[in-house]
Amino acid sequence: MxxxxxxxxxxxxxxxxxxxxxxxxxxxxxxxxxxxxxxxxxxxxxxxxxxxxxxxxxxxxxxxxxxxxxxxxxxxxxxxxxxxxxxxxxxxxxxxxxxxxxxxxxxxxxxxxxxxxxxxxxxxxxxxxxxxxxxxYEEYTAGSIMTTEYVSIPQNSTVRSAMTILKNEAPSAETIYYVFVVDEDNRLTGVVSLRDLIIADEDTLIQSIMNERVVSVLVSADQEDVARMTQDYNFLAVPVVDFQHHMLGIITVDDIIDVINEEASDDYSKLAAVSNMDSFDKNSLSAAKKRIPWLIILLILGMLTANLIDLFTDTISQVALLAAFIPLIAGTAGNSGTQALAVAVRGIATRDIEDESKFKLLLREAGTGLITGIVCAIFVVGLIFIWKHEFIIALLVGAAILVSIFVATISGSFIPLFMHRMKIDPAVASGPFITTLNDVISIIIYLGLATTFISSLN
Amino acid sequence: MxxxxxxxxxxxxxxxxxxxxxxxxxxxxxxxxxxxxxxxxxxxxxxxxxxxxxxxxxxxxxxxxxxxxxxxxxxxxxxxxxxxxxxxxxxxxxxxxxxxxxxxxxxxxxxxxxxxxxxxxxxxxxxxxxxxxxxxYEEYTAGSIMTTEYVSIPQNSTVRSAMTILKNEAPSAETIYYVFVVDEDNRLTGVVSLRDLIIADEDTLIQSIMNERVVSVLVSADQEDVARMTQDYNFLAVPVVDFQHHMLGIITVDDIIDVINEEASDDYSKLAAVSNMDSFDKNSLSAAKKRIPWLIILLILGMLTANLIDLFTDTISQVALLAAFIPLIAGTAGNSGTQALAVAVRGIATRDIEDESKFKLLLREAGTGLITGIVCAIFVVGLIFIWKHEFIIALLVGAAILVSIFVATISGSFIPLFMHRMKIDPAVASGPFITTLNDVISIIIYLGLATTFISSLN
Known part of the structure; x- marks a missing residue:
């Protein structure tokens, strides 16, 4: 290559x-x-x-x-x-x-x-x-990705003795660039970087150069939260402690990168409705196995939509042109829902969303949905009118698109936030549920209005 | 929180x-x-x-x-x-x-x-x-994310002199954990980790402990490739050189993490058809601005589909039930296309795909598409038959789903691979084009078959 x-x-x-x-x-x-x-x-x-x-x-x-x-x-x-x-x-x-x-x-x-x-x-x-x-240790916790091969020193050491310990442990420790300072009960009390040790005078006491405000994570913490924190603070390694602040291990930056990649693949595969893209499939059958369950779920949910449209067969057989716009309306609702969902899921993942109140966020999404809906509706009314000279149908499609974009945007951001609060992975909320909800709502509005105004259409 | x-x-x-x-x-x-x-x-x-x-x-x-x-x-x-x-x-x-x-x-x-x-x-x-x-330096190249604050030493130094240089440079260098060895023309000839320096005897010559097979990147290299390499090799920093192997700077792991995150957000936002999700929007208008262009493009493409369905209004007005399954078929084609696309885009991003030949990959995707299509078709035929007792319509929908899943899977993987070879970002191929292609193909098959067999349907 x-x-x-x-x-x-x-x-x-x-x-x-x-x-x-x-x-x-x-x-x-x-x-x-x-x-x-x-x-x-x-x-x-x-x-x-x-x-x-x-x-x-x-x-x-x-x-x-x-x-x-x-x-x-x-x-x-x-x-x-x-x-x-x-x-x-x-x-x-x-x-x-x-x-x-x-x-x-x-x-x-x-x-x-x-x-x-x-x-x-x-x-x-x-x-x-x-x-x-x-x-x-349970999967996806700090404990499951930490290692016990770190360097720790007693708090009453000098720089000289710390360097001696370092030299001895260097061949087996996973990183020697941070040295963790512990008390006699192995409680974490500070951290010194190798950089600080090298600059310091050999007789200096560790206590006088160590950083006492050491940031640590609990062994039960979620690995994604640990990854985010490590990025925020630019650490090469982060110490893991129990609830009594006993030092248990460290997590190094290479494992953090793995977590970041895993998380990104995970969110991505959920948005695309493929289960577990972690490993690349080497044969058709195993690839198909991962995709079929989602397609079947989506097919069943799609049958609901089909069932719903079926209720309006009278209207459609009278004005068959109505059918032509069903995929357009359902598709647009799905697209705007996916956009809102993606922004929410990514915002939760990067923690941008935590910085502000949920209420403000929903208000903003409602605003976004309204603006987007109005612009797209005006556009589509114009387009259909120019193309078909069917003003009433153009208005029906426009109304359906306006309302469905509005609803799709709000549900696309509200559902993942709600799931996040319920401690369910919001990325799961992706394709199936939001899309089906949007399909149903947009079709009811569109064909419902069409049925009501059927006399003006004939 | x-x-x-x-x-x-x-x-x-x-x-x-x-x-x-x-x-x-x-x-x-x-x-x-x-x-x-x-x-x-x-x-x-x-x-x-x-x-x-x-x-x-x-x-x-x-x-x-x-x-x-x-x-x-x-x-x-x-x-x-x-x-x-x-x-x-x-x-x-x-x-x-x-x-x-x-x-x-x-x-x-x-x-x-x-x-x-x-x-x-x-x-x-x-x-x-x-x-x-x-x-x-151009954006997205190694040069644009490197720093010039690294520690380099002449190749004839001893460990002692190297440590002295390190101590002096420690306060200003971005990382002191790798020391780069250069010749008199500032050409990169080796690398020593601080770990190696600490273990070594003070009088040792750097040349005898340095790693001569130092991995470096060209200043013009793509930042994503640099990120992948840094992950593969578990580096904390990677040296950047020009084509004559002169040392220009280093890229540290914290910047690599930023690139990984950027790339993940980028692929994700393209799959969701939102432009540039990098920064989280603080107001409705700017959020709407990022979403509307994509929705409009999708609306225009959706009009193509609507136009196509309109060609079949005669058939639909005779058997209005046909219309009920249009969103189901188009949706399923879209879903399986997105799955194939996501696997291909992610495979390209993680470089898994480079390990094998393109032809084998397409052959495998064709197999996956066929298996997936057959399973979903059988499922949907059964479902519609049980629900509506319309065997002919069930067969039509099944046939359309089989063919459209097959085509969608192949196009979903072929198009991004082709774009990658043409040096276009494959993630851009996402939503719009593949979905529209799949919509058009699936609807032609479905309504085409329906029109051909219309006599059996009445």
């Missing part, structure tokens, strides 16, 4: 050479060429080759070296299971134990209970107990 | 005390209480109070202190101009010169040319020339 060439200075992976070395069982050449690559590029190669060559790689690489590959985002969650099954069980357990705890937990969560138990038994006690302590 | 309470350990901003201090002109109390806050919280307060109090703040805070507030993401781009106009011009110029260069450029880009020139003239030469060097 041209995109890649433009962005990256050429880091050429000599795939053929690597594959050849694997096939020749030439461990020296393979390791020389392979280990020089960035773990992400190693992962791309690892994923690409076929099982036979991967099995050779398990002999050529130590569990620790393989762990680095598994840390990358290139390996999808749904691939963990398959790859682990290719490995010797002890080798796999070792590999998991060398991963950062939070990532190890992500891998294990994809497995069956019996497999988790096996791997935990086979790995060293220390790693197993750290992993166990994280395994039980 | 409850959300906040859950997430953050209470950092209470005593707003009343701060406001009171400002009103009493009590500079000491104000500074004591205010400067202890995180810049983000300071920004929230700064934004909230009215102009009068903000003007007092300009007397109570140094330009450097105010710069910290302007660095936060809380201050929106559209607010820069207003706030700068409240300040004394020299004070504002000073303030801008104290910001990180990339952020200073973001502020200036919001202003008129004459204002930019004024501020650049008033600030110190060094800051002005750094800002000027960044001002001309």
């Amino acid at each position: 041209t995109v890649n060439e433009e962005v990256r200075e050429e880091i050429i992976i000599d795939e053929e050479k690597l594959i050849e070395a694997l096939e020749r069982q030439d461990i020296k050449t393979f390791r020389e060429e392979y280990l020089i690559l960035h773990p992400y590029d190693r992962a791309i190669f690892y994923e690409k080759v076929d099982v036979g060559l991967r099995k050779t790689m398990y002999f050529f690489l130590s569990p620790k070296e393989l762990a680095e590959i598994f840390e990358t985002s290139e390996i999808d969650e749904n691939e963990y299971k398959q790859f682990l099954q290719e490995m010797d069980t002890t080798y796999a357990a070792d590999m998991i134990s060398y991963m950062f705890v939070d990532n190890a937990v992500d891998v294990l969560k994809e497995l069956d209970k019996s497999q988790i138990a096996t791997y935990l038994t086979l790995m060293n006690k220390a790693a197993a107990s750290e992993i166990k302590s994280l395994l039980h | 409850t959300v906040n309470e859950e997430v953050r350990e209470e950092i209470i901003i005593d707003e009343e005390k701060l406001i009171e201090a400002l009103e009493r002109q009590d500079i000491k109390t104000f500074r004591e209480e205010y400067l202890i806050l995180h810049p983000y919280d300071r920004a929230i307060f700064y934004e909230k109070v009215d102009v009068g109090l903000r003007k007092t703040m300009y007397f109570f805070l140094s330009p450097k202190e105010l710069a910290e507030i302007f660095e936060t993401s809380e201050i929106d781009e559209n607010e820069y101009k207003q706030f700068l106009q409240e300040m004394d011009t020299t004070y504002a110029a000073d303030m801008i010169s104290y910001m990180f260069v990339d952020n200073a450029v973001d502020v200036l880009k919001e202003l008129d040319k004459s204002q930019i020139a004024t501020y650049l003239t008033l600030m110190n030469k060094a800051a002005a020339s750094e800002i000027k060097s960044l001002l001309h």
Whole structure:
């Protein structure tokens, strides 16, 4: 792809050479060429080759070296299971134990209970107990994405002793750029950045340079809220505490980026009415499986609309032209509803909406709906009149469009806000419900008015 | 908001005390209480109070202190101009010169040319020339989001001399966690992380511990590609070079997060057919302005569909029930097209799609469309037959739904891929064009078939 060439200075992976070395069982050449690559590029190669060559790689690489590959985002969650099954069980357990705890937990969560138990038994006690302590946190909470590999120091340390601790922990900690200060009960009392430590004199007491107003998150906090906060404050890592302010772990910025992406994909897929677009489908059947349920729901809801139109068959058989504008009216209501919904959902996601009162917001949306409705109605009346010279029908369509845009805009913003308050994900409110509501309302207005004024139409 | 309470350990901003201090002109109390806050919280307060109090703040805070507030993401781009106009011009110029260069450029880009020139003239030469060097980069390129405040060292340094340079540059550099190694011509030759420096012995040569396979981006690269790469490699910062590999600047992870968010909002708003949802509208009129153009385009396209249906008025006036299913068929085609589109757009955005051939992808989408179409058609035929006992109409609707889902799925994935290849943003292909295409095709099939078999329907 041209995109890649433009962005990256050429880091050429000599795939053929690597594959050849694997096939020749030439461990020296393979390791020389392979280990020089960035773990992400190693992962791309690892994923690409076929099982036979991967099995050779398990002999050529130590569990620790393989762990680095598994840390990358290139390996999808749904691939963990398959790859682990290719490995010797002890080798796999070792590999998991060398991963950062939070990532190890992500891998294990994809497995069956019996497999988790096996791997935990086979790995060293220390790693197993750290992993166990994280395994039980509920999904989408701060606890589920934190790691326990952070650097903490007692509050009575000096800069010198802090630097010594840092040097020792640097190889295993996920980040050393923040050092967390704790009291004797492991309660979080402050934070010092490595930047501050480097500038400070070696004999300075940590207490005198640490930031006491450290921002932390509760272990039960929603991961999306944590992500938002990390962005607001531009943190590279944020400490996680329990309700008594005991330090439990940290969440690093790379995991925050994953949450942001997940959330964006999630909102997007809900707006498009496809369930779970997280992973890209490799075959038609699994892709169809994700789309059919939504289409069926939408079909059933569409039958309601059809049923409703059916009530007006008398009117339609008298003036068939009326039917021509039904998709236009329903479509416009749907479009303006989706616009209002998208603004509300995105506003909730970026927290812009929290800054102001719900009442003001609804008032503003009502205003927007009215302006939009009037402009579109005038436009459509003119258009139909010029095209068909049917003034009465033009007025009917215009009235239906005005009212339906107005109602669609208000419901498109009110329903997600209401759902948000009820603690239901507002993005779910997208397509189906709002669209059907708008269809029904716009058709009742349009065909209802048409039936009332049918005498003027004939 | 409850959300906040859950997430953050209470950092209470005593707003009343701060406001009171400002009103009493009590500079000491104000500074004591205010400067202890995180810049983000300071920004929230700064934004909230009215102009009068903000003007007092300009007397109570140094330009450097105010710069910290302007660095936060809380201050929106559209607010820069207003706030700068409240300040004394020299004070504002000073303030801008104290910001990180990339952020200073973001502020200036919001202003008129004459204002930019004024501020650049008033600030110190060094800051002005750094800002000027960044001002001309095109929007959405790596150059437009990079900063020149990075730490670089000559390749023949030792760890000790590198640490000395770091300590000196720490107060002004945007990140000190990566140190970039350059040759005598300022060409990028390697990178060392602060983590590596801390672990290494002081007398070690930088060349022996630096990573020579440093990943960099060209200054002209698209910012979205840079963002994706930074995520793949889990970088905290990425170096920017020209085509001769001269080091020009770095892009830090906080700016990458902004790009990711921008991109997500952008794709989302295009799917919802609202232009530019970046900033949240504070009044009905400006919100309506963003929505009306799309609604009008959709209305015009909808008139095409209406025109098409109008060709079949004879058929409809004979069997008015046919009209009842028009919105259902058009809606289903639209829904399945949007699903395929969303998967394709998201796949392009996350680069999943680049991993495989376009032909295989289209073949798979055709398969998905066929499966989805058959399932939905069977479902709808059954439903209509049970409900209306109209077997012929049920078959007509089923046939129309099968074909239109099939066509919609293929066009929904083919059109964005084609646009991507033509270097047009595929998200633009969303609503309008695909929906209209699907409407037209599905209605021709449905009403065309109905007209052909009209004798069996009467």
